[in-house]
Amino acid sequence: MARIGVFICHCGTNIAATVDVEAVAAAAREFPNVAFATTYKYMCSEPGQAMIKESIEDYNLDRIVIASCSPRMHELTFRKMLKGTKINPYMLEIANIREQCAWVHTDRAKATEKAIDHVKMAVAKVGKDKPLTTSTIPITKRALVIGGGIAGIQAALDIADAGFDVTIVEKEPSIGGHMVMLDKTFPTMDCSACISTPKMVDAGAHPNITLKTSCEVEKVEGYVGNFEVTIKEKAKYVNHDLCTGCGLCQTKCPTKVPSEFNQGIGTRPAIYIPFAQAVPSKPVIDPTCCLKLTKDKCGICEKVCPLQAINYKDETKYTTEKYGAIVVATGYELVDWAKMYPEYGGGKYADVITGLQFERLVNASGPTEGHIVRPSDGKEPKDVVIVKCVGSRDQNKGKSYCSRACCMYSAKHAHQILDKIPGSNVYIFYMDVRTPGKGYEEFYDNTRADGAQYIRGRVSKIFKEGDKLICKGEDTLLGKQVTVEADMVILATAMEPAANIADVAGKLGISIDSDRWVTEAHPKLRPVETQTGGVFLCGTCQGPKDIPDTVAQAGAAAAKVMALLNHDEMETSPMISSVDQTKCSGCGYCVEVCPYKAISLIQVPGRDGNRKVTKTVADVNSGLCQGCGCCAATCRTGCIDLKGYTNEQILKEVDALCQ
Amino acid sequence: MKKFAYFPGCSMDSTAVTYKASLEYVAGRIGLELKEIPDWNCCGSTAAHTKNEKLAYSLAARNIAIAEDTYPDLDIVTPCAACYSRLAYAKHAAEDEFTRQEIERIIKRPFKGKKEILNFLDVFSQEDVMQACKENMVRDLSGLKIACYYGCLMSRPRKITKAEDIENPMQMDKIIELTGATAVEWDFKTECCGASHQVDAPRQSRPLIERIFRNAKANGAQAIVTACPLCNMNLDMREKEINEMFSKKYDIPVFQFTEILAIGMGAGAKTSGIHQHFWPAFDLINGVLRANFGKAGK
Amino acid sequence: MEKILNRKEGKLLAERIAREADVKLHECYQCGKCSAGCPMADAMDLMPRQIVHLMQLGDMTEVMKSKSIWLCASCHTCVERCPHSIDIPTLMEKSRMEAQRRGICAVRDVRLFNDIFMETVRGFGKSQEVILEGAYNVTSGHFFQDMKNVPKMLQKEIVRPELNQVNAVNEVRDIMKECEKGGANR
Known part of the structure; x- marks a missing residue:
C-alpha cells in the first residue's frame, strides 16, 4: 500500500491569495492512500525542505506530491532533496497550482476547486510512480563552434584555454565576422580591427583550435556528449x-x-x-x-x-568528426533594405548607404583609405542624414524588434563625420534614443555636443533632385514637416539572423522564433543553452546585440561547454521511452515521429509458437531520447511507455479528474 | 482580340476628350473591344466616400451589377483612376457577405462583386496587348524623355489595388517605351497631385502639382504621361498657373499614355488629341518625330 | 487651454471609429512617418500623427474641430508607409462623417464642394463638371476660380454644352435616398 504525502505551498501570497491552501490540504487528506497532507509558506526554502524530509520519516511516506509552482521551476530542487532520503527522487509529482491555477484565476472558490483537482490527479499519478535510476554515457571532450565571428572566436578561445580541443567552422574564407569590418567601436572609440585581429591570430595559432574556413556544417548526428558532425569544406x-x-x-x-x-x-x-x-x-x-x-x-x-x-x-570535401558540445555562433546579417524600402530609393542611389558601408568608408584600411566621400562621385559630403530604425521596429516590413546597436553606432557615425569633415552637418532622424549600456548615454551626450542634430521622426521618403538627396521627415516635436537636402544618407539597417539559420537549426534540432533568432532554453535562467542538450549559443544568432554583450555571452557559453566537457561521463534523464519488445509489431511509426532520431528498428530473436523466428522491433537509444513522448502517443499497440509518464499513469490522472 | 465591359466614367464624356479620342483610336488599331456598360452612373468619386460609406459602395456597385447582368463573361475596365478605385472598393466591400447583401438591398439588383476590376494600365501591360501595340508601331519616338505619372489611386491602398510596387510601379514605363521613347527614373510616380482638393482647397493643394513638375524636370523629363483623366487635367490645365504662382518656367506637356501610343501608331494631331491640350504639346512631338525621320532618311 | 487627460469624453467615440477602421490605436508609436510623407500636411492644422495621438487620448472634440480631417486627400501614402499600417485615411474619413453629423466643419469649401457634387449626381446620375464648377463658385463666393480656363475649354471643344444623364436617374436617386436614411451621413 502506497503511503503518499501531499505538501501544498503558499508561495508567499502567489498561491495563497487566490487558492485556499488549507482547504486543498483538507481535501487531500481524504484522497486514497494519502497518509499526510500539510501546507507551508515556501516549500522550496531550506526549512520547507527540512519539513518535508521530517514528514517522510515521521509518517513513513514512500512517495510525495508537492503542489506548488511549475515543475520547470522546482521539480529538480525537490528531486535533489529526495536524494538524501529513503525515497527515490522520481517518486515525486508536482501539481502546478501557481502558473496553471492561482496566477490565471481571480475567483477564489473556483481556483481552490481547480487546485484540489490538480492535487487529486497528482495523487492518482504518484500512486503508479516507479523508482527510476539514471544511467551514464561517456563524453567526447571536444567542442565545435559554428561561426567564426567575435562570438565564435571568443567562445573557442575560452574553451581551448581550458584545455579542450575546439574546431571553428566558418563559411567565409576568413574568420573575423562583422566586427573586423568595423572601424571604431562605441563608446570607447577603440579601433575594432586592433582589438579583434589579435584574437583572430590567437585563434589561428592556438594549439587546441582547428580552423575550418570555407566550411559549413552538413549533418549532425548523435547527442549531448557524443555528436557526430559532418563538415562540408567548399573547394x-x-x-x-x-x-x-x-x-x-x-x-x-x-x-x-x-x-x-x-x-x-x-x-x-x-x-x-x-x-x-x-x-x-x-x-x-x-x-x-x-x-x-x-x-x-x-x-x-x-x-x-x-x-x-x-x-x-x-572539389568539395566532407569530413566527419566527433564532438561533445556544440556552440552556435552564426551571427547576423543586415536586412536587404533596398527591397524593403522603395520609398528610400530602393537602392538606386549610390549615396544612400548602410551603416556597415559607412564603417568601410571611414576605415583607414577601407577602399577610400578612411576618407568619407560619396560613393557616386568621390566628393566629400557636407550634409549627412542618418536614418535610424530602417527595418527595425517596422512591422509593416516584417521586423518588429529593435536592433539594439544602431542608436549607438549612429551616434558614433555622427561623431566621426563631424570630427573628420570640418563644417559638416549631421541630422539624425530617430524615434527613440536607446542607450542602455555603460558609458553609452555619455557618448550620446557628447555626440550632441559635437553638433549632431537629432530630429524625432521617421523619414518618409528619400529622393533625388539634382545633386542632393532630399529627405522628407516630420519633426514630431515641432509637429512640422522638415526637409534635409543631404549629400549622403546613412541608413541604420536592421539586423536579422544569418540567411541559413533555419537550415542550421534544423540540423541541430534547436528551435528558432518567428523572427528566426535562435531560442534559448530559458530567457533569463538558461540564456546560453538551447532546448537540445549539449548545444549552446552565443552572439547575435540569439538576437541583436552589441560587442560587449556578445563577448560576455560567448564567455558564458564557453563556461557551460567546459562544465560539460569537464566530466568523463554524464548522467542521462531516466524519463525516457521504453519499448515492450514482446508486444511491438515493428510498424516503425515511432521511428518516423521521433524528432531526435532516437528510435531505430532492430532484429531480435522471438518465438512464433514453438518456432524460433527473427522479428523486427523498435529500439530506443537512451542517449538520444529526450523524453518527449511522441512515440508513446503514436504507438499502435501501446507497447511504448514514457518512464515517469506511462499510459497507465496518464489514465489514472484522467480517471481521478472524471470521478 | 480582347473584350472588356467598359466603364468610361463622367470625365470621359466631358473634359477627357483627348483621352477618349486616343483610346478609341488605339483600341481600334489593336482590336480591343470595349463594351460600354449600359446606362452607367457616376461612381461617387471622392465626394460620396467623404460623406457616406454605404452610398460610396452602392453607387459604384450599381455599375458592376449592370455589367454582371449584361456582360457576364467580361472583366470591367475603366480609364479613370478614381472610378477604378471606387469600383475596386465596392468589389472589396462585397467580400463581406453582410455588406454585399446590404448593397443588393440598396441598389435593388443582384450584386456578386466577383468581376475583375481593371484599369487601362492593367490591360495594356498584358503581354498580348503589349505585343499587339508593338506590331502596330509605325513611328519612332526615340529621344523623347517621359516621366510616367501613375498617381495615388491606381497604386494605393495596396489592399484594394493589389499593386506590386506602390512606390515605383513600372507598367506605364514599359508601355510607353514601346514607342521608342525613354521612361525616365524619377521619384514622384505615385505622389498625390491633389486633384480631389484643387477646386475646394486650391491654395493648399496647388503645391502638390508644383512638386511633381519639379521632380520630373530635375530628372530630365520633357513630358509627363498620365493614365487618368483627372490627373491629366489637373497637371495640364494648371501648368500655366503653377508657373505664375511659383515663378517657374516649366515647359512640360502632359499626355495621356494612349496619346503617346496613338502617335506611335501613326495617328495625326487631331486623332491623338494633342492639339487640344492646355499646355502646348505639338511642338515637342513634332520635333522628336522630325529628328527621327531625318535619322531614318540617312 | 490646459488639457485634462483623465476626462476622456471622446474615448468611446474614438474607440468606435478605430474599431470600424480596423485600427489598433495603441500600435501607433508616433514616429511621424505618416505626416512626413503627407502631401497635404503643410496645410493641416494638426498633423495626421497628431490626429492619431488625440484619438489615443480620447480627445475626439479636437479631432472633429480640425481642418486636417477635411484636407486629407485620401491618397493613402501614410498607411502604406506606416510601420503598423495604421489606416489614417479611414480614421480621417470617419471622423469627418462624425463631425458632419454634429454640424462641425472647419473647412467649409470642402464640404460645400462635396455636397454640390452629390447634388449633381442626384440630379443627373452623372457628375457634370461645368455645372459643378459653376454652382460651387457661386455658392462658395469664389466667383472667378478656374474661370480663365473656360474660354480655352470652349475653343478647344474640351467641354460641350450638352448634358450627360443617366436614363434611369430615379434608380440613382433611390440609392441616395436609401443611404441617407437615418441621418445623412451614417
Whole structure:
C-alpha cells in the first residue's frame, strides 16, 4: 500500500491569495492512500525542505506530491532533496497550482476547486510512480563552434584555454565576422580591427583550435556528449598547405567583382584574401567569377604562383568528426533594405548607404583609405542624414524588434563625420534614443555636443533632385514637416539572423522564433543553452546585440561547454521511452515521429509458437531520447511507455479528474 | 482580340476628350473591344466616400451589377483612376457577405462583386496587348524623355489595388517605351497631385502639382504621361498657373499614355488629341518625330 | 487651454471609429512617418500623427474641430508607409462623417464642394463638371476660380454644352435616398 504525502505551498501570497491552501490540504487528506497532507509558506526554502524530509520519516511516506509552482521551476530542487532520503527522487509529482491555477484565476472558490483537482490527479499519478535510476554515457571532450565571428572566436578561445580541443567552422574564407569590418567601436572609440585581429591570430595559432574556413556544417548526428558532425569544406582551389600567402596571385588576377568585405564599395579579384588581416591569410578562388573556372580561360594565377599551390580541380570535401558540445555562433546579417524600402530609393542611389558601408568608408584600411566621400562621385559630403530604425521596429516590413546597436553606432557615425569633415552637418532622424549600456548615454551626450542634430521622426521618403538627396521627415516635436537636402544618407539597417539559420537549426534540432533568432532554453535562467542538450549559443544568432554583450555571452557559453566537457561521463534523464519488445509489431511509426532520431528498428530473436523466428522491433537509444513522448502517443499497440509518464499513469490522472 | 465591359466614367464624356479620342483610336488599331456598360452612373468619386460609406459602395456597385447582368463573361475596365478605385472598393466591400447583401438591398439588383476590376494600365501591360501595340508601331519616338505619372489611386491602398510596387510601379514605363521613347527614373510616380482638393482647397493643394513638375524636370523629363483623366487635367490645365504662382518656367506637356501610343501608331494631331491640350504639346512631338525621320532618311 | 487627460469624453467615440477602421490605436508609436510623407500636411492644422495621438487620448472634440480631417486627400501614402499600417485615411474619413453629423466643419469649401457634387449626381446620375464648377463658385463666393480656363475649354471643344444623364436617374436617386436614411451621413 502506497503511503503518499501531499505538501501544498503558499508561495508567499502567489498561491495563497487566490487558492485556499488549507482547504486543498483538507481535501487531500481524504484522497486514497494519502497518509499526510500539510501546507507551508515556501516549500522550496531550506526549512520547507527540512519539513518535508521530517514528514517522510515521521509518517513513513514512500512517495510525495508537492503542489506548488511549475515543475520547470522546482521539480529538480525537490528531486535533489529526495536524494538524501529513503525515497527515490522520481517518486515525486508536482501539481502546478501557481502558473496553471492561482496566477490565471481571480475567483477564489473556483481556483481552490481547480487546485484540489490538480492535487487529486497528482495523487492518482504518484500512486503508479516507479523508482527510476539514471544511467551514464561517456563524453567526447571536444567542442565545435559554428561561426567564426567575435562570438565564435571568443567562445573557442575560452574553451581551448581550458584545455579542450575546439574546431571553428566558418563559411567565409576568413574568420573575423562583422566586427573586423568595423572601424571604431562605441563608446570607447577603440579601433575594432586592433582589438579583434589579435584574437583572430590567437585563434589561428592556438594549439587546441582547428580552423575550418570555407566550411559549413552538413549533418549532425548523435547527442549531448557524443555528436557526430559532418563538415562540408567548399573547394578553395588553393592548396593551403603549400601556399604561403604571398598574395602575388591576387595582384595579377584580371577579374574584378564587388568586395563583400568592403560591402560593395570597392572591388576584389576572383582569387583573393578577403582582407589584409585575414586568418588564415591565404587566398581562395571564387568559382562564380573566376575566368578559368567559368570559361576555361586565363589561368594566370596558376602561372604566377611560385609554389604551384593553385588547383583548379579542387572539389568539395566532407569530413566527419566527433564532438561533445556544440556552440552556435552564426551571427547576423543586415536586412536587404533596398527591397524593403522603395520609398528610400530602393537602392538606386549610390549615396544612400548602410551603416556597415559607412564603417568601410571611414576605415583607414577601407577602399577610400578612411576618407568619407560619396560613393557616386568621390566628393566629400557636407550634409549627412542618418536614418535610424530602417527595418527595425517596422512591422509593416516584417521586423518588429529593435536592433539594439544602431542608436549607438549612429551616434558614433555622427561623431566621426563631424570630427573628420570640418563644417559638416549631421541630422539624425530617430524615434527613440536607446542607450542602455555603460558609458553609452555619455557618448550620446557628447555626440550632441559635437553638433549632431537629432530630429524625432521617421523619414518618409528619400529622393533625388539634382545633386542632393532630399529627405522628407516630420519633426514630431515641432509637429512640422522638415526637409534635409543631404549629400549622403546613412541608413541604420536592421539586423536579422544569418540567411541559413533555419537550415542550421534544423540540423541541430534547436528551435528558432518567428523572427528566426535562435531560442534559448530559458530567457533569463538558461540564456546560453538551447532546448537540445549539449548545444549552446552565443552572439547575435540569439538576437541583436552589441560587442560587449556578445563577448560576455560567448564567455558564458564557453563556461557551460567546459562544465560539460569537464566530466568523463554524464548522467542521462531516466524519463525516457521504453519499448515492450514482446508486444511491438515493428510498424516503425515511432521511428518516423521521433524528432531526435532516437528510435531505430532492430532484429531480435522471438518465438512464433514453438518456432524460433527473427522479428523486427523498435529500439530506443537512451542517449538520444529526450523524453518527449511522441512515440508513446503514436504507438499502435501501446507497447511504448514514457518512464515517469506511462499510459497507465496518464489514465489514472484522467480517471481521478472524471470521478 | 480582347473584350472588356467598359466603364468610361463622367470625365470621359466631358473634359477627357483627348483621352477618349486616343483610346478609341488605339483600341481600334489593336482590336480591343470595349463594351460600354449600359446606362452607367457616376461612381461617387471622392465626394460620396467623404460623406457616406454605404452610398460610396452602392453607387459604384450599381455599375458592376449592370455589367454582371449584361456582360457576364467580361472583366470591367475603366480609364479613370478614381472610378477604378471606387469600383475596386465596392468589389472589396462585397467580400463581406453582410455588406454585399446590404448593397443588393440598396441598389435593388443582384450584386456578386466577383468581376475583375481593371484599369487601362492593367490591360495594356498584358503581354498580348503589349505585343499587339508593338506590331502596330509605325513611328519612332526615340529621344523623347517621359516621366510616367501613375498617381495615388491606381497604386494605393495596396489592399484594394493589389499593386506590386506602390512606390515605383513600372507598367506605364514599359508601355510607353514601346514607342521608342525613354521612361525616365524619377521619384514622384505615385505622389498625390491633389486633384480631389484643387477646386475646394486650391491654395493648399496647388503645391502638390508644383512638386511633381519639379521632380520630373530635375530628372530630365520633357513630358509627363498620365493614365487618368483627372490627373491629366489637373497637371495640364494648371501648368500655366503653377508657373505664375511659383515663378517657374516649366515647359512640360502632359499626355495621356494612349496619346503617346496613338502617335506611335501613326495617328495625326487631331486623332491623338494633342492639339487640344492646355499646355502646348505639338511642338515637342513634332520635333522628336522630325529628328527621327531625318535619322531614318540617312 | 490646459488639457485634462483623465476626462476622456471622446474615448468611446474614438474607440468606435478605430474599431470600424480596423485600427489598433495603441500600435501607433508616433514616429511621424505618416505626416512626413503627407502631401497635404503643410496645410493641416494638426498633423495626421497628431490626429492619431488625440484619438489615443480620447480627445475626439479636437479631432472633429480640425481642418486636417477635411484636407486629407485620401491618397493613402501614410498607411502604406506606416510601420503598423495604421489606416489614417479611414480614421480621417470617419471622423469627418462624425463631425458632419454634429454640424462641425472647419473647412467649409470642402464640404460645400462635396455636397454640390452629390447634388449633381442626384440630379443627373452623372457628375457634370461645368455645372459643378459653376454652382460651387457661386455658392462658395469664389466667383472667378478656374474661370480663365473656360474660354480655352470652349475653343478647344474640351467641354460641350450638352448634358450627360443617366436614363434611369430615379434608380440613382433611390440609392441616395436609401443611404441617407437615418441621418445623412451614417
